[in-house]
Amino acid sequence: MENQGVSGPPPAFMVGNLMEMNELRDKAIANDMECLSHDIVHRILPHYLQNTNIYGKQFVMWWGVEPRLAVSQPEVIKEMLYSHSYGKSALQQKGNKDFIGKGLLMANGEEWAHQRPRRCTGLPHRETQGTCKLYGGMHITNARRVCRYCERVFRNRNRRAFLQIGRRHNCTHRVRQQLRKGAKGFFNNSTHCRNFRQSRDDIYGFPGNRFLPTSFNREIKRRKKEVAERTAGDQSKH
Numbered sequence: 001m002e003n004q005g006v007s008g009p010p011p012a013f014m015v016g017n018l019m020e021m022n023e024l025r026d027k028a029i030a031n032d033m034e035c036l037s038h039d040i041v042h043r044i045l046p047h048y049l050q051n052t053n054i055y056g057k058q059f060v061m062w063w064g065v066e067p068r069l070a071v072s073q074p075e076v077i078k079e080m081l082y083s084h085s086y087g088k089s090a091l092q093q094k095g096n097k098d099f100i101g102k103g104l105l106m107a108n109g110e111e112w113a114h115q116r117p118r119r120c121t122g123l124p125h126r127e128t129q130g131t132c133k134l135y136g137g138m139h140i141t142n143a144r145r146v147c148r149y150c151e152r153v154f155r156n157r158n159r160r161a162f163l164q165i166g167r168r169h170n171c172t173h174r175v176r177q178q179l180r181k182g183a184k185g186f187f188n189n190s191t192h193c194r195n196f197r198q199s200r201d202d203i204y205g206f207p208g209n210r211f212l213p214t215s216f217n218r219e220i221k222r223r224k225k226e227v228a229e230r231t232a233g234d235q236s237k238h
Contacts, residue, residue, distance in 0.1 A: 001060055006069070008060035009051060016062025021047045036143050066091045088112075 001007070009017050024046040033043070042049055048070060051059050057072045066089060071077060088108045107115050211217075 001069070006058050006060060007055055008062075009055075011062035011067075014065060016064045016066070017047070018064060021061075024050060036147070063091065 009020065011017055012019060025044070028043045028046040033040075047061070051061065051070070052072070059070050060067050061070060062068070071080075088106050093106050093108070
């Protein structure tokens with residue numbers, strides 16, 4: 001890659017650039033966002049922006065013992081997405097298996113080529129593009145309304161806010177209980193998964209890390225089993 005003019009940050013032994021990536025991300029998310037916006041690349045991928053400014057639009061980063069090439073040219077990305085062998089390495093597949101499974105995002109080779117036409121049939125480009133713009137704007141608008149409402153209530157009601165369901169949605173007591181229970185479980189699992197994911201990044205690229213008797217590996221196995229049991233229970237009910 002260096003002979004072709006592509007370089008990148010120097011990797012550390014066994015962990016690559018993971019420590020640097022974690023450090024930049026922790027600094028980026030240390031403070032809340034000043035306003036609601038879809039522009040969040042600087043918070044979730046600060047290392048990408050930093051290396052783009054230093055090494056250009058194409059550079060190589062080491063994810064543990066695995067090098068990864070970052071590209072941003074639309075024509076290169078389009079060619080890659082139209083390929084029949086959109087490759088995801090074994091390290092990527094194993095690292096994300098517990099969170100997003102092995103669907104289209106993590107499929108590889110013939111499996112990916114087999115799944116892709118289904119996605120294209122169900123999500124046409126023109127309709128998807130218009131829908132994304134519509135819902136993206138709606139999400140920002142609704143979030144701003146909720147924030148303004150909460151700020152107004154906080155000032156007048158001892159900093160306690162209650163979001164009420166519209167009168168047209170006539171929910172029974174049982175439905176409300178299930179909503180509260182489901183929302184609580186969802187946010188708890190989301191928080192735990194985020195914390196586990198961040199704590200794992202330090203050893204994510206280390207070969208064989210999933211076999212280590214760490215608290216992360218034990219906890220993720222327990223939660224994976226819990227999710228599987230809940231899913232099986234929901235399917236049996238229906």
